[in-house]
Amino acid sequence: MTEPLTLPGIEPLSVAMLLYPGFTLLDLIGPQSVLCWAGTIHLVAKTMEPVTSDSGAQLVPTCTLADCPRDLDVLFVPGGFGTFAAMQDRELLAFLADRGARAGSITSVCSGALILGAAGLLQGYRSTTHWALHDALPALGAVPVKQRVVVDRNRISGGGVTAGIDFGLVLLAQLRGEESAKLVQLMMEYDPAPPFAAGTPEQAGPALTERALALMGAAAPTADAPPARA
């Protein structure tokens, strides 16, 4: 576990964030940067070896699947170009199904929603995911909603990559109050100023969207095409 910098006066949260090969670092570090102020974060992986993200940078787990606490306030899954492999990993899915059966909040950012879906945790729940992947949700039992953060009962999901910061603040507000979330937002100086209006297909237009789909398709392994990177 990582040591908490806990806000005074709140009941600390117990959070598990799943690491798997090819996860996207920012999907996880966005909410981790919010929730680290609110309790203990377990970075959970199959082994204690560093886990390589889809950008190549490696994060060190704090516990294995087996050693992760059984009762969690928050269970979280990031997305990444390794998502499709993770969706076929029975050990990861069994872990998520087990902890998800008792977790207070079952959550994801980006394509992490597809992994929750593969673990059977989104059946009948509204969810968001990366803009390129909404069509993949219904086959997993989820109802896609094009929204930055979607809350349906105790399932809370964020859109692609950078949505993890908005997601983290919404989750913290829900679990420990708006004042806590605002305090963390201030310490993180979260008053974003995107230099361009290009964060969605609608803003970016069809030409840039085609280029993005081609690039992401080349980077994401599927059953038919090998991964662009090991």
Next chain:
Amino acid sequence: MTEPLTLPGIEPLSVAMLLYPGFTLLDLIGPQSVLCWAGTIHLVAKTMEPVTSDSGAQLVPTCTLADCPRDLDVLFVPGGFGTFAAMQDRELLAFLADRGARAGSITSVCSGALILGAAGLLQGYRSTTHWALHDALPALGAVPVKQRVVVDRNRISGGGVTAGIDFGLVLLAQLRGEESAKLVQLMMEYDPAPPFAAGTPEQAGPALTERALALMGAAAPTADAPPARA
């Protein structure tokens, strides 16, 4: 180095990002998530051991100070509660002064600007930093500017923590064109939607600002007070 997911048709960048104990993960992962599409990122530290961030989570370096390429397109320093210790680390400062003498762009997010200043790299340059630390810049020779991203010749700085995403996109646009930056912005789904207006002292108001200053003061070690965490 981490393997690139390089955008087609651009000349890859050589980027060094400094890791030191107590850096803030999101300060670094924001721009890393942008720049990983544009070349090779070296995560540089004194040794190859994992480096513990101020949230407790550990990132694995890809090279030591000695092994870092001598000629860089981008030299980058994140902030964090370990900033004040890093400002007194002669080995880190000598590394920054050396690479900074030849780097194409000399850059920081959050309190990383103070470390660049301590290395003598901001003398006479306009710079931004975390909102709580602007008053510390003049003693280091820099001219504080309250702006999310500040560009002064080849010095480019971002404000606190989350400003690293805006900073990364501005930097990429400057070095490899607006189309590259917009493409990455789209893949990162960067269309932020903060749930509250609390990202600056002006928005958050004086009561929350006082609480934030007290919390950050307790977490950041100074000469007079020991660190709140190891």
